[in-house]
Amino acid sequence: MPLLFNIRHLDHQVVTLRGELPVAELDVGGIDELIQADSPLHHDLLVEGHERSILVQGRLELQLRCECARCLKGFEYKLALASWSCLLPMEGEDKVVVNNDCVDLTPYVREDIVLAFPQHPLCEPECRGLPAAAPSGARPLGSASATGELSPAWAELNKLKL
Numbered sequence: 064m065p066l067l068f069n070i071r072h073l074d075h076q077v078v079t080l081r082g083e084l085p086v087a088e089l090d091v092g093g094i095d096e097l098i099q100a101d102s103p104l105h106h107d108l109l110v111e112g113h114e115r116s117i118l119v120q121g122r123l124e125l126q127l128r129c130e131c132a133r134c135l136k137g138f139e140y141k142l143a144l145a146s147w148s149c150l151l152p153m154e155g156e157d158k159v160v161v162n163n164d165c166v167d168l169t170p171y172v173r174e175d176i177v178l179a180f181p182q183h184p185l186c187e188p189e190c191r192g193l194p195a196a197a198p199s200g201a202r203p204l205g206s207a208s209a210t211g212e213l214s215p216a217w218a219e220l221n222k223l224k225l
């Protein structure tokens with residue numbers, strides 16, 4: 064089911080749009096290599112006609128599969144816009160495209176879903192990254208080891224930092 068409504072149905076009533084939009088129609092693949100969407104978009108929207116515009120309000124939900132930007136672990140992320148709204152002008156330069164009395168909400172929904180993508184997906188806020196990664200913060204750089212000597216690896220790191 065595409066995310067369409069017929070403007071003729073708005074004359075005297077509010078139209079409810081509730082269901083799923085196939086993720087292929089939402090077309091959000093390839094936006095971020097750490098984020099995949101393969102389940103449908105769930106929507107529960109109310110569409111209300113006004114004199115010069117159409118107001119759409121409601122809930123959007125999309126399950127994402129993310130890869131942690133620090134440790135590369137895969138995790139599920141539910142993107143939910145609980146009170147999404149969109150005002151579609153019926154006149155002027157930005158007026159909404161009407162095809163056979165129907166308006167397709169997909170481009171508007173897509174834009175806001177993409178804006179709501181996690182910018183830097185993390186499996187958990189405190190993720191410390193891969194265990195094999197450089198021990199950041201474990202010991203201040205340049206601090207002497209127990210023997211009073213810098214290990215060769217630390218000495219190399221210090222050179223790099225300088």
Ligand SMILES: [Zn+2]
Binds near residue numbers: 131192
């Ligand atoms: Zn992580």
